[in-house]
Amino acid sequence: MTTAQQLLKKIEDNTEVVGIIGLGYVGLPLAVSFAEAGVKTLGFDKNPAKVEKINHGDNYIQDIRDAVLREVVDKVAFSATTDFSRMAECDALIIAVPTPLDRFKKPDMRYIESACTDIGRYMKPGTFICLESTTYPTTTEDFMLPIIGENIKTNPHFNDISASDSKATPKNIAPRFFLAYSPERVDPGNPSFHTRNTPKVLGAMTPEGLEIGTKLYAKAIDTIHPVSSPRVAEMVKILENTYRLINISLINELALLAGKMDINIWEVIEAAKTKPFGFQAFYPGPGIGGHCIPLDPFYLEHIAKKYNFDLSMIHTAGHINMRMPHYMYIKIATALNRHKKAVNGSTVLFLGVAYKPNINDERESPALEIMEIVAHKGGKVQYHDPHIPTVQTHGQGALTSIPLTAETLGQADVVVLTTNHSAFEVEFIQKHAKMIVDMRNMIKEAGDKVYKL
Numbered sequence: 345m346t347t348a349q350q351l352l353k354k355i356e357d358n359t360e361v362v363g364i365i366g367l368g369y370v371g372l373p374l375a376v377s378f379a380e381a382g383v384k385t386l387g388f389d390k391n392p393a394k395v396e397k398i399n400h401g402d403n404y405i406q407d408i409r410d411a412v413l414r415e416v417v418d419k420v421a422f423s424a425t426t427d428f429s430r431m432a433e434c435d436a437l438i439i440a441v442p443t444p445l446d447r448f449k450k451p452d453m454r455y456i457e458s459a460c461t462d463i464g465r466y467m468k469p470g471t472f473i474c475l476e477s478t479t480y481p482t483t484t485e486d487f488m489l490p491i492i493g494e495n496i497k498t499n500p501h502f503n504d505i506s507a508s509d510s511k512a513t514p515k516n517i518a519p520r521f522f523l524a525y526s527p528e529r530v531d532p533g534n535p536s537f538h539t540r541n542t543p544k545v546l547g548a549m550t551p552e553g554l555e556i557g558t559k560l561y562a563k564a565i566d567t568i569h570p571v572s573s574p575r576v577a578e579m580v581k582i583l584e585n586t587y588r589l590i591n592i593s594l595i596n597e598l599a600l601l602a603g604k605m606d607i608n609i610w611e612v613i614e615a616a617k618t619k620p621f622g623f624q625a626f627y628p629g630p631g632i633g634g635h636c637i638p639l640d641p642f643y644l645e646h647i648a649k650k651y652n653f654d655l656s657m658i659h660t661a662g663h664i665n666m667r668m669p670h671y672m673y674i675k676i677a678t679a680l681n682r683h684k685k686a687v688n689g690s691t692v693l694f695l696g697v698a699y700k701p702n703i704n705d706e707r708e709s710p711a712l713e714i715m716e717i718v719a720h721k722g723g724k725v726q727y728h729d730p731h732i733p734t735v736q737t738h739g740q741g742a743l744t745s746i747p748l749t750a751e752t753l754g755q756a757d758v759v760v761l762t763t764n765h766s767a768f769e770v771e772f773i774q775k776h777a778k779m780i781v782d783m784r785n786m787i788k789e790a791g792d793k794v795y796k797l
């Protein structure tokens with residue numbers, strides 16, 4: 345039997361062990377999905393606190409039901425570790441580590457590099473390796489493979505390859521394992537689509553890798569869509585997120601113009617939506633947020649530069665969105681001005697710091713940026729978010745969510761609706777706030793004291 349056939353047989357017999365590297369918003373739900381399907385799953389994370397929580401059955405991700413995590417941990421289908429040498433126990437290793445930007449807005453590949461270093465050092469031959477983190481096209485073949493290859497030289501399971509082996513080139517070592525890319529498309533907080541029922545795109549370096557990946561993922565995910573290579577799969581994710589970026593930018597730009605022209609952009613969108621073909625509604629807001637959409641264009645730009653290619657449309661879209669928090673500050677200042685008040689010295693209460701409704705993730709949230717600007721201009725910033733008890737800000741350090749009561753609403757000079765959490769009772773807010781800036785169209789009938797985007 346070939347190595348590929350051996351692994352396929354294990355998958356068929358349900359005796360394979362799947363390792364998930366990075367147990368965050370993406371990795372933990374995926375691990376639970378495999379474990380629920382009866383696959384023995386081992387989670388790896390550098391953060392000991394997360395590992396300990398999982399092994400106690402304590403959930404920290406909103407999209408997972410506590411009882412489900414506890415059940416898979418109790419059944420010992422799933423456990424977690426910080427001991428990366430245990431990668432040798434795994435037949436498949438799936439990577440879901442962060443891909444942020446560095447301070448120069450360049451891809452910060454340290455986490456993928458670190459995961460690949462550990463994989464190279466510890467995996468056994470014939471392992472299926474799949475990256476799920478969002479990244480630029482060519483990462484799997486041109487970035488990951490050489491790192492894994494370099495570290496394999498110190499791996500005792502590959503003792504036929506020595507440190508000085510000139511044959512240990514990426515091309516030569518690639519057949520010793522199965523390398524693939526499959527973008528994570530999870531939409532946190534989405535009540536209809538979760539890990540299992542969101543179709544999965546998969547591209548592998550070899551036909552054997554694609555077959556193994558398809559059969560393995562089919563246990564945890566209902567629909568697999570194979571593509572011809574990792575770089576196609578990498579580009580799929582970038583296309584999906586760039587499509588959203590450009591459309592959100594377009595509607596934000598039109599919203600700003602509509603505001604000047606006294607046209608209600610929300611009414612325009614509702615009317616445009618009646619067209620049964622060729623139009624998909626996107627909604628304006630204070631800007632883009634989250635781990636993906638604000639970051640991905642920079643990943644694409646990084647690789648486009650290597651090909652001497654200028655992404656002018658994506659650039660423009662990025663610029664529009666980058667300016668949105670500043671425009672939102674102007675909305676707040678204008679609203680206060682109408683009431684003969686200055687931002688300096690006013691109390692501004694923000695409702696929602698999460699970047700989108702009903703989730704506890706404030707990464708890259710435009711609300712935080714607007715809060716920074718208001719504080720910088722002398723405003724007294726407060727916030728309430730039912731999902732986020734504290735936030736770290738640049739200028740003001742840690743802030744704590746204040747309770748949402750008639751008193752807290754009434755003492756603020758202006759209340760700003762930054763996130764449309766369904767927990768917010770609009771009537772209650774409208775009744776007790778002195779003035780409201782609504783950036784999410786939560787208040788349908790604006791009265792005297794409501795200013796809309």
Ligand SMILES: NC(=O)c1ccc[n+]([C@@H]2O[C@H](COP(=O)([O-])OP(=O)(O)OC[C@H]3O[C@@H](n4cnc5c(N)ncnc54)[C@H](O)[C@@H]3O)[C@@H](O)[C@H]2O)c1
Nearest residue numbers: 366367368369370389390391440441443458459477478528
């Ligand atoms: N969150 C989303 O909605 C979402 C959606 C689609 C794609 N993605 C992409 O998925 C990837 C992961 O995102 P996330 O939101 O799950 O991040 P996260 O920060 O929630 O989780 C990442 C985890 O990886 C761990 N980690 C970091 N370096 C590690 C290493 N070398 N070895 C093992 N563990 C390590 C961290 O401790 C953390 O627990 C990113 O590339 C992101 O762009 C995220």
